Amino acid sequence: MIVQNGKPRSIFGQWGLVVTLTILSMLAQLDKNILVLMVAPIQKTYGVSDVEISFLIGAAFAIANIAVGIPAGWMADKWNRRVVIAAGVIIWSLALSANAVAASFFGLVVARVIVGGAEALIPPSSYSLIRDGVDEDRRARALSIYTMALMLGTGLSLVLGGPLLAAVHNAGWTYIPVLGHVTSWQFTLFLIGAVGLPLALTVFLNRDPGRSVAAPAELAASNARASSLPDYLWANRAFFIPILLFVVANAIVTFGMAAWLPAMAGRKFMLEMRTFGLSQGVIMLTAGPLGLWLAGIAMQKKNANNPLARIMSVGLVSSLAMTIMPTALVLSTSLQWFWAINCFVVLSSWTFMSVTSVVIARTVPAASVGLVMAVVLFLNGLVGQGFSPTLIALVGRYVYGGGEHALPYAMATVFVTAGCIACLAAMRLVFVVQRRFTGGIKAEHQNSAA
Secondary structure, eight states, X not given: OOEETTEXXXXXXXXXXHHHHHHHHHHHHHHHHGGGGGHHHHHHHHOOOHHHHHIIIIIHHHHHHHHHHHHHHHHHHHSOHHHHHHHHXXXXXXXHHGGGGOOSHHHHHHHHHHHHHHHTTHHHHHHHXXXXXXXXXXXXXXXXXXXXXXXXXXXXXXXXXXXXXXXXXXXXXXEETTTEEOOHHHHHHHHHHXXXXXXXXXXXXXXXXXXXXXXXXXXXXXXXXXXXXXXXXXXTHHHHHHHHHHHHHHHHHHHHHHHHHHHHHHHHHOOOHHXXXXXXXXXXXXXXXXHHHHHHHHHTOTTOSSHHHHHHHHHHHHHHHHHXXXXXXXXXXXXXXXXXXXXXXXXHTTHHHHHHHHHHHXXXXXXXXXXXHXXXXXXXXIIIIIIHHHHHHHHHHHTSTTOTTHHHHHHHHHHHHHHHXXXXXXXXXXXXXXXXXXXXXXXXXXXXXX
């Protein structure tokens, strides 16, 4: 039980912390993805090509996000986590609003880089706060809810972005005091950025839970022997190698789907992007949170003989689902089947991050949770977001000849390969936690009961 000032922390206080962090992370996803809907007006304003736009939307954000990820993990373990989170939200909100005064396309790129770097500050500190601020018997559900922000923010950007931009345009809002006249898309970004400034302070409505010193026996012992993060990871390589393979393989499938599914649906079923975006956004806002909630309940089941093995079993089931269903989705020939299978894909797509965060929270010493999660997020972004879309394009071009059906076949090939790796890694983790961590977890539970 979490104790503050000698008293158990209330359930409302614990869930209040989770809700606050989820809302801020959801805002980050919305701010990250809203720019995708503004490609046409940005090109009209600055006269840039598709290649330049792709750099703005993808690489400019991803490179900064990845570069700041590891330092953000160090900050989460050493600095005041609420201050780190608030600073990140304020910085990215100001950078987003700065798009309203960008006189050139280069100015947009600079703002996008700042947004990407600032948003990287949030997850490590958030995971660390949930690790220390939520009781273990509800931590899996808490981390699953926090992971929902990925779906909710992206879904809201798809559902609300277009109507918001249209509303600003129709209202004729093109003047900002002091800044002067701007375009409607710039006013929209300014408005969204301004909303983030007061929301940044909501993290201080939650008390800092302090830092836990408890850790499972085996990893705690190895942590004492390791003088640095690489030493620590290497000392526990039997655990960390499969968990990182599990994350990377699932990220390849998840980010590959996100990058190429709109184009594939448009080519195969002649869907307009507005229609696809609205439908996909609704699915992400409903099926996504439902899947993560169910995963949290499954992982949190009480009286399990080996809680860690049960958690990784959930990861194995979700990896199996994310091998079969995305493949069936991209090879489907019926629009009705496409949307039906898509619901189940979204239901399972981000379970791997919920599983990973719960396993790390239960096994890694509290003082290292932020940095270890930063490594996970670094690989997740580098391989998943950065490499997966290009891998699919290369397979489509050089394996399937770049023909009419090259894209869905390439997606299916990559998904099956990565999915099998994820399943094997999950099976290995089930074996590892059954053999190596059962004693440490039992000891921890006995100490908690005492």
